[in-house]
Amino acid sequence: MKEKFQKFVLLIASLSCLFLLASIPNFSTKANDKNYWYMTEDEIVVDKTVHDFGTIKESDGKVSATFTITNNTKNPFLINFASASCGCTVPEWTKEPIEPGKTGTVIATYNPLARSGPFNKTITIVTSNNTQRLSVRIIGIVE
Numbered sequence: 001m002k003e004k005f006q007k008f009v010l011l012i013a014s015l016s017c018l019f020l021l022a023s024i025p026n027f028s029t030k031a032n033d034k035n036y037w038y039m040t041e042d043e044i045v046v047d048k049t050v051h052d053f054g055t056i057k058e059s060d061g062k063v064s065a066t067f068t069i070t071n072n073t074k075n076p077f078l079i080n081f082a083s084a085s086c087g088c089t090v091p092e093w094t095k096e097p098i099e100p101g102k103t104g105t106v107i108a109t110y111n112p113l114a115r116s117g118p119f120n121k122t123i124t125i126v127t128s129n130n131t132q133r134l135s136v137r138i139i140g141i142v143e
Helices: 003-024
Strands: 044-048 049-058 063-071 081-084 089-095 103-110 117-127 134-143
Touching: 044 134, 049 063, 063 117, 063 134, 081 089, 081 103, 089 117, 103 117, 103 134
Parallel strands: 049 134
Antiparallel strands: 044 063, 063 103, 081 117, 089 103, 117 134
16 A cells, blocks of 8 residues: 555646646747847747946945847737836836837846845746746855
């Protein structure tokens, strides 16, 4: 009985892992421009996945990075919201519908006050098409 239970648990664990792996999108790199990230040609494209500020000074104050989002779908979409991995980063985004072939932006502003050392913050972008969540990052070092 114990052996059957162990096999059952192993089977459930294996199926769970396969399900998780199958649900991860297949990301690839555009052949002509390695800065573009996308799922397919008819999806939403972001111009870069990481913005590296390099070394910044705490005394210089907030820094911002702009991520440009291109609509390569056949329908307009909205950026529903963008959320940052912590309160030190505030995202702002285009509120109007982004028409096919047009662009919108997400601007991530990082506040280095009292945060010396390296930082690596993620901004998750959720769109109205509900088929794609984009993640971008800002990185750097605060002196």
